[in-house]
Amino acid sequence: MSRHRAPSPVTRRGALVAGAAWVAGAFAASSGVGARPPSTATPLSASSEQLTAVQVQDPPPASGQLSATAPPTTSATEAPPSPSQTPSATTSPTPNATNAASSTTALDRSAHSTTDAASPWVVVNKQHPVTPLDYEPAQIVKVAGERVSAAAAPDLEALLQHSRDDGVALTLVSGFRDYEYQAQVHRRSVARNGQAGADRYSARAGHSEHQTGLAVDFSSADGRATLSPRFARTDEGLWLAEHAGGHGWLLRYTEADQAVTGYNPEPWHFRWVGVELTTAMAQAGVATLEEFFGVSGGAQYA
Template sequence: MTRPGTRPPRSPFAPEVLPDGRRRFSHEAVVARRLLLAGLLAAGVGGGALAARLTGEDPGAVPAGGAPAAAGAAGEVAGEVAPAAPQAVVASPATPAQVQGPSRTEAASPWVVVNKQHPLDPRDYAPALAVVAGKEVAAVIAPDLRALLEDARRDGVGLSVTSGYRSFQRQTAVHDDAVVRDGLETAESVSARPGYSEHQTGLAVDFGGRTAPGCLLEDCFGQTPESDWLRAHAGRHGFLLRYPEGATAVTGYDAEPWHWRWVGTDLVQRLTEARVATLEEFFGISGGPVYA
């Protein structure tokens, strides 16, 4: 019990409150919090809830962008928070996760979600193929892809198809080349492992354009007239910009303005109405930069 007129002793786990209202943990507080959390985790006692209490955060809260909050007690060093290790992201669905429609797991489905958490089954899946603009694609997308290219031509837009279907073997070579050229971390931000690639479904198409040949498979493609036309018109042919800007934490890949995925006009309309940009968010399916 504290005597009247005296201030209760400050907990060794408590932060200092700065004049501007921000909290700062002393070195002693950080050490004490780490030791307490480590002991309880070793005993199997409520580590997640305790970590949330120690960081002063709601254990169920999800920060902007959809990534789960990291348990910060183990990463704080004298008032700073160490970067959290990459982890799988469970996207918050904007619509109920159980949306009626085609399968999200069958490799041949137009709604299949393929990312670093969800590989193709089987890994060496190959679709029925057709040739459009000199490239192999899944036969199911051929009519819409031909119509899209014809509409672009009528509008004076010089679209080309630079990549369509890639076999398991071809994706292996593409991924290995990227690793040799850029290193594993950089390569895997832009290139999928074999068995985890949308190109292997035959449903994904990489577009190019004649106005800026130097922007082929480069970020600057997003500033070309061809990219503008795709953003305005590709949806009515069933194509979705699969890796939009700012969604890397959800999709697992850097923005690729050239990579479009056929999902059909019905699903494009549903995503538009829900104001959701990615399949992971719409279906509430896990994604992110970590491979399962």
């Protein structure tokens, strides 16, 4: 999303315009966005000292490269200035100007549950497992060979079509994964690496966003950077970072937010939340669901 807005050499003119229009529209829709703090989140007290324990949930890992090969990040607050962001002498701030809820275009943050596994806004992390633990989406459909919740399918189809229109060869390598599959993956990893090692490289069953059917892992047609930190620098990874938000898909595990999410950066893992939320998060300059909704996270299992 907005953390990776540097134009890539592969970005075509049309794509650049479309992506810029999405971000500019998001910012233009909010009056006074530049004047308020970038985040209204509750501080996450449990996570700041746990960086050494951050984990990935999509094996295989490339330990030692996870941080070094990730792209530089820029702050969402460095977005190009627009007239609506320029403080005006004739518009004095109201007492409500620092209140995100009143100064944005009124996204009702309680419109959807953050705990119901079927909700587009559900927050699943190491503090908040999928409930019930053996949850499966009521309706699962196949998109590009992978199973996803029917709720996420239209925006996923649109994103893939957009990428094809831009000449980008995105593929899907993972979608819905059920509890038992994740349990097997983790058990095998524990047998091989011990519990601590397994926890570094795979989510415990019931704690993977993939179980909601609302998360996918992308790759590129050549497959050379599949589930690798290098994916961030591929044409496909760069395109996703710029355009996924415009289709309601959130880059879930960023370099800058490891202490909040509890995961190493995963430039291939995207979570469907709907464009209403990705737009509101861009407006607020908030990159994680945990911060936007004030939900606890971090590397420690509950």
